[in-house]
Amino acid sequence: MPLRTLETWPHGAIMLDAEHTRFALWAPDAFYVSVELENGQSLPLLPLADGWFVITTRCPAGTKYRYNIDGELEVPDPASRAQAGDIDQHSVVVDPLAYRWQHSTWLGRPWNEAVIYELHVGALDGFVAVEQHLARLVELGVTAIELMPLAQFPGERNWGYDGVLTYAPQASYGSPEQLKHLIDTAHGHGLAVILDVVYNHFGPDGNYLHRYAKGFFREDVHTPWGAAIDFRRREVCDFFIDNALMWLLEYRFDGLRLDAVHAIEDPNFLQELAQRVRQQTDPARHVWLMVENEHNQASLLEQGYDGQWNDDGHNALHVLLTGETDAYYADYAQNPTEQLARCLSQGFVFQGHINRHGKPRGEPSGHLPPSAFVLFLQNHDQIGNRAFGERLHQLAHPQALHAASVLLLLSPMIPLMFMGDEFAAEQPFLFFTSHHGELAKLVREGRRNEFAAFSAFTDPHKREQIPDPNAPQTFEASRPVLPANSASSTTDLYRRLLKIRHRHIIPHLPGTQALGAEVLAVGAVSASWRLGDGSHLRIDLNLSAAPVLHSLPTGTSLLFQYPPQSAHRLDQGTLDPYCALVSLTAAAPLLPLDGERQ
Template sequence: MTSEPNAFAFDTSWGPRLISNGAEFRLWAPSAPSIELAVGDEDAKPAEFLQMTKDEAGWWRIETDRVKVGGTYGFRLKDGLIVPDPASRRQAGDVHSLSVLTDPKAYRWTTPNWNGRPWEETVFYELHTGTFTPDGTFEGIEEKLDFLVATGLTAIEIMPVAQFMGDRGWGYDGVLLYCPHRAYGGDEGLKRLIDAAHSRGLSVFLDVVYNHFGPDGNYLGAFAPEFFHEDIHTPWGPAIAYDETPVRQFMIENALYWLEEFRFDGLRLDAIDSIQDTTDTPLVKELASAVRKTFPGRHVHLTTEDDRNITWHVERGETDQPLLVSGEWNDDFHHTIHVLATQEEEAYYGDYNRSSVSQLAKSLATGFVYQGEHSPVRDKKVGSPSDHLPPTAFVNFIQNHDQIGNRAFGERLTDLASRRVLECAQAILCLSPQIPLLYMGEEWGETHPFCFFTDFHGELGDAVREGRRSEFSKFKAFRSERLRELIPDPNAEATFRVSTLDWAVLERPNREMRHSQVTELLKKRQEIVVPLLKHVPKNCGAYQVAENGHAFVVAWTLQDGKVLHLFANLGDDPWSLPGNLNAEDLAAGELVHSYQGDADESLLKGTLPGSSVVFRMGDRMLVKGDL
């Protein structure tokens, strides 16, 4: 790190390091017989080769003044192959080009004293840089920051930006994990975006992938086969060898690098259940511990995606602070909402009962749906008890990039569910005490699809297109090969273009109305709910489900003994409240939100109308149902 007041850098084991007489270049390749530094000319072409020396740990090094800041370099292997730096900070071209030597302290921050926001204030807005605006750049995001602040969002979460092959892709095929994609604006553009966000009070999170590398441009195996375990297979090829110290350093220091040098406020760790770690200490545990130790004076947060429903990584300490990870993405919540809203039941949705809201109520009150129960789809017991955790240990969403983009045509929930059910779900998401996440465009009811897209060509492009279509052969709608051919080609530029947000629709009255609704919900969240989330007692949630299977009540005991009640009826018919929920008790609380408008008035008379949601705050728990 640096002591300069407005310049930040993180010294990593991998990658170049500026020194007084030039730069030191490093590469771990323990079994390589020879490594040379390739020095690029003015056209970023290899023009000179300097022999590097290897130490006992397998690191090849050289100090030289032949590469200036802004100059290009790479590494030449014994067989003549020239590769970029796997820890490149900037590329001269694509993932196969030479790397560029940068000065990490060159950028001068205008917000060097920004320390982030407390976790309980977080309202995530997940976005994809390339499709968020027509420009598809970090600068394009910057132009929309004021809109996001006015909406009530407090944190933008950017899908992976590590450079991948081509200019179009979700980012989960990154191969240069230290290098912000040049198509988006590179390292300088990313720093300007984060600086601008911080100046507006917005936190910025980055989605990172530590379970695999992309299929095009990953040269690690060419010079360091020790980086992978050929005998351990994953859906993306050999597992990463996390029992090798330099490999572990590559990933852990990558996380610290983003947080220090780019001043990110947090990271989302993608699919940690797919990390094949053979050591006694899980990578996530060591990485999270390093983050907590390195940034004690800043609000820095980690979130994770993991379909195992584990809880050890989101446990809280004596003062209710996260010990490792701040929040787990809760797929269970999404799946229950989705099934109730769409009546879909294929694939993993088969684990969720479309005729009952009990699973949704359980998830809201206690965290996961599956807390050790048998999963019919997975045919095994799934999950750990989560009812002791505070609601803020979970990140809830009704849409995200996966749940939209992994559909054949990338349809959004706006196109799949009725308006009233969708607006009920939106209110539940925004006002429940879990950490909410909205996907770009959700705040105005975007109907443009978000498709799966890549920028591969040749045999790889053919394999991705056909593999994508074959994935859907198990679905009833795509049993026919002719119908599968209608699924958009991921490599077609049109598939990418149709996924770009249409900002012009905000001028339409129905979109403006939806945006106003979301803005109102988030304003109420920050004013009424957030102040009660920092210290929440264990086992704070309870729920009660109607016999008709369409309505429920959830109650959470929050800070200072305040109790937030959610009354929801997702069916068409009115629900007569059970006897333990009488009008006098309900009226003792204060109204937080009512949808539809007269729902609360009806509730106080003992009936909750169909397709309605009411939130009320009181001083005592009214729910008598079992946890």
């Protein structure tokens, strides 16, 4: 792709100084564009080359405006930096320098230190309320929070993947300054902040680009959400890359997670985005780039991206923990133990292997470091895409889940947890939106029809019981409630495991290499890694109800065992049911932690 030319402009309302703002709209399918200010002024934009309309005028921060297209349609700025309410309200001119940063010297954290906590800002009641959770998360051992998408969507309730104004933080969550204060406060706690961004589609309600900028889309390629974004266009490519840079430079996010990049047809876009992020952010900063990618493109993780959410690892673990094999879990139904072993030793399970549709999926990944893979037991998708939003502790044997948590938090992969995991929240996380009219009906029916492939919902009457995404109570039911007593077996386990991770694994994660993984029995594996300091980390995991023959090499230090009483069986050469053992053959003597077994 060519670099930006003189004929391209930063999209949106850009303040040039305290009193002047430049408005720039790419509208190649419009004949006339004006900016309509809330005070009644109507200012025609000057048509320039390549479909641009631009004007510079006296206009301070806080000014509310809309664009008028051909005297027929008033629309929000597609690059609105803030909305005065919902998507049908005015856009607002924002001064990017208005916020005074308290932790301006923060440079982020190295990727090897990442312990990620995904959360939904709306479910926690907005930017200000999220700040109340930060100290608790730090005490637990979390080093980064990941915010589900914030781009302005229609209504007040949404997962965030229906965003239509990519540059505007959702107004119902708080102001741009409140978002910056949240990030600033997190940095003061030593927490990195990641943002989930959606560059593969726009939401179905409130997007007017088809009227005046059809070039945003290519009708010859379709995604599950409609016509694909046309990243071949310089103006379109810049729209999204400038957005990424805004979040990283203006808001000082520490990283981005790119949603469903398999739905982005142009691989050059992803490469250019990473390149420009690395070029335009301070090289002293630690800026993380992650992807979600069903195509398992290991090559992308060699082109400026730090890691990928590893659905393969989750799916194999989920089948082992629950026995569920419906829909996409069918790809893991036959050999989940072998697939888990491949994940632990090579990263991806599918590396060109044939999936249930008879098609090859993925690229070889065994050459990548374990930290290129983000491991999780559940996330917003894996909970919320269930009909009733059940969490894993409501589906799996509790001891088996705790054993899997040992693997999650002490393997050299990057661990991610979802809000509420750490105290086994009883509240579900359901799919919720706030659409209206015909769209609300389509979303409700589409949601219920999604589960026709699941054996429990082949009966249409059972599908009718699935909660309506648009009902306010669906959202209210999804808000996690902290227990009155903060002490719980899950919280205690997470805290102890993360303490060990910070002491014995994180400092030695750079340079780690997988040494292989062995299937011990159905549901039981043993995996080993050479850490960067030369020590050998080994995790022996039994998620089955049967004991498994087992032995530890001589000279091995047992770093952690779950459950604690399982150690008495080691002398008999047996790995207990629902058991996890973490051992370390150290390059130097270990310093024990309180409660650890040497």
